[in-house]
Amino acid sequence: MQVALAFAAVLVVPLRASANGIVSHMHISDLALRRLPPGELRDLLSDPELVDIYRAGSVFPDSGYAASDAYGEICHWEPFTTAYIRWIRENHGDDLTTPEARFHIAFLMGQASHGLADQVFDSLFMARTTQLDGDSSNLDTAAEGWLVVEHDPRNEIEAVFDGEAMVDVFAGYPELLDDHDPDAATFETGRVQISRAIGAIYAFGWTWYDMYWIEMPWAATHYYEADNVPGSLPHVATFVAEYWQVLWERVHGRDTLGESFLGTWPEDGAVNFETARDRVESRAMIVFGHGLDRSTFGGNVRLLDPEGAVVPAEARFIYGSPFANAILVQANDDLAYDTEYVVEVGTGVRDIDARAIPEPVSFSFRTRCAPDRLGDCPPLPEEWVRPEDPMPPPRDAGRPRRPDGGTDAGIDAGSEATIDAGTPDVGGGGGCATSGASSGALLGLAVTWLARRRRTR
Numbered sequence: 001m002q003v004a005l006a007f008a009a010v011l012v013v014p015l016r017a018s019a020n021g022i023v024s025h026m027h028i029s030d031l032a033l034r035r036l037p038p039g040e041l042r043d044l045l046s047d048p049e050l051v052d053i054y055r056a057g058s059v060f061p062d063s064g065y066a067a068s069d070a071y072g073e074i075c076h077w078e079p080f081t082t083a084y085i086r087w088i089r090e091n092h093g094d095d096l097t098t099p100e101a102r103f104h105i106a107f108l109m110g111q112a113s114h115g116l117a118d119q120v121f122d123s124l125f126m127a128r129t130t131q132l133d134g135d136s137s138n139l140d141t142a143a144e145g146w147l148v149v150e151h152d153p154r155n156e157i158e159a160v161f162d163g164e165a166m167v168d169v170f171a172g173y174p175e176l177l178d179d180h181d182p183d184a185a186t187f188e189t190g191r192v193q194i195s196r197a198i199g200a201i202y203a204f205g206w207t208w209y210d211m212y213w214i215e216m217p218w219a220a221t222h223y224y225e226a227d228n229v230p231g232s233l234p235h236v237a238t239f240v241a242e243y244w245q246v247l248w249e250r251v252h253g254r255d256t257l258g259e260s261f262l263g264t265w266p267e268d269g270a271v272n273f274e275t276a277r278d279r280v281e282s283r284a285m286i287v288f289g290h291g292l293d294r295s296t297f298g299g300n301v302r303l304l305d306p307e308g309a310v311v312p313a314e315a316r317f318i319y320g321s322p323f324a325n326a327i328l329v330q331a332n333d334d335l336a337y338d339t340e341y342v343v344e345v346g347t348g349v350r351d352i353d354a355r356a357i358p359e360p361v362s363f364s365f366r367t368r369c370a371p372d373r374l375g376d377c378p379p380l381p382e383e384w385v386r387p388e389d390p391m392p393p394p395r396d397a398g399r400p401r402r403p404d405g406g407t408d409a410g411i412d413a414g415s416e417a418t419i420d421a422g423t424p425d426v427g428g429g430g431g432c433a434t435s436g437a438s439s440g441a442l443l444g445l446a447v448t449w450l451a452r453r454r455r456t457r
């Protein structure tokens with residue numbers, strides 16, 4: 001009965017989740033908070049009154065899909081982040097320490113976390129899943145199940161939005177927001193739907209754990225790997241923590257593009273970079289904390305060989321927004337073996353406000369050695385081999401593990417970020433404790449069907 005009810009609940013949530021699922025988005029923000037240096041921003045986001053507000057912001061963009069409204073897609077991108085920052089400054093700029101201002105800063109951080117996480121995750125992790133598991137179309141839903149079972153994120157919330165403020169943001173900056181004018185009722189619909197979806201994932205994510213584990217064993221075993229897995233949830237969180245610090249400056253009106261650089265993949269000085277263009281690993285990424293103008297990349301985002309010559313390459317965002325944060329750079333042809341390349345973002349690149357980057361930003365990496373010269377390079381990492389018969393790890397009769405001590409796979413540091421929003425009653429009795437039951441598979445399929453992503457821009 002309980003399963004049937006929840007199944008119905010899932011069916012009425014027209015959720016088109018994005019690259020990361022919604023619980024994953026909240027968790028990425030939780031992880032990012034633990035990475036912030038001590039200071040005002042960390043204090044604000046750690047405020048027990050505001051933890052669930054940044055979490056609500058972290059699911060806000062996808063709530064628009066749940067409400068079947070264009071605000072969902074719009075709120076994924078920097079033009080919205082920029083508009084929201086302007087709105088905060090115009091309405092609360094005199095005193096950013098009021099409860100209202102702090103609410104909106106926390107919500108902004110969540111919204112921006114979501115947007116950046118989708119860019120980084122899709123550019124790095126989802127692309128690898130497609131390559132190594134063959135298909136990533138169910139990845140967002142799948143990872144929600146793996147996450148709630150394996151890492152017990154404890155962030156099940158009833159989302160809180162300030163719909164009137166959102167109406168005001170859209171009304172105030174139509175030039176940034178496609179002249180879209182959603183009303184408060186639409187945001188309320190999104191809020192209700194996304195809250196239901198969070199509950200459904202907590203209640204039933206375990207039911208599709210095995211099915212998707214078998215479908216995507218590489219993704220299942222790597223989505224939470226902190227080291228050397230680009231785009232894993234902890235890796236995404238490192239970019240979000242850097243982004244938040246830039247946003248903190250932006251909301252205070254003291255940001256500079258010179259301090260906008262957040263990080264890269266691979267890291268500066270990396271070795272064994274992939275040479276083959278048809279491999280996703282040959283794609284480099286450089287990330288900024290402002291919305292950069294894609295139309296200014298030509299001739300200004302460059303891949304350089306050891307002589308400083310320009311290597312023909314494309315520079316783009318993962319999706320079609322004209323303003324975003326993560327620039328992907330990939331050579332048009334295979335790279336040379338055992339060669340150092342530089343990615344440079346030059347001073348011709350501008351942000352959404354037409355400000356230019358004051359100094360070029362660059363990083364370098366060295367490509368792997370040729371197969372017959374492997375001894376000249378550091379050892380290559382072991383190649384992933386898909387198991388003949390992928391076998392999920394045994395679990396306790398399909399019930400999520402619920403560690404009592406708040407231990408969270410060793411990632412945790414500082415428990416203020418994990419203030420519990422109430423431990424959900426998962427499983428709900430013997431009938432639900434059969435892993436891989438057909439109802440579970442059906443649920444998974446239903447959610448997958450509902451979770452088709454729409455990227456329109």
Ligand SMILES: [Zn+2]
Binds near residue numbers: 018019020076118
């Ligand atoms: Zn999304």
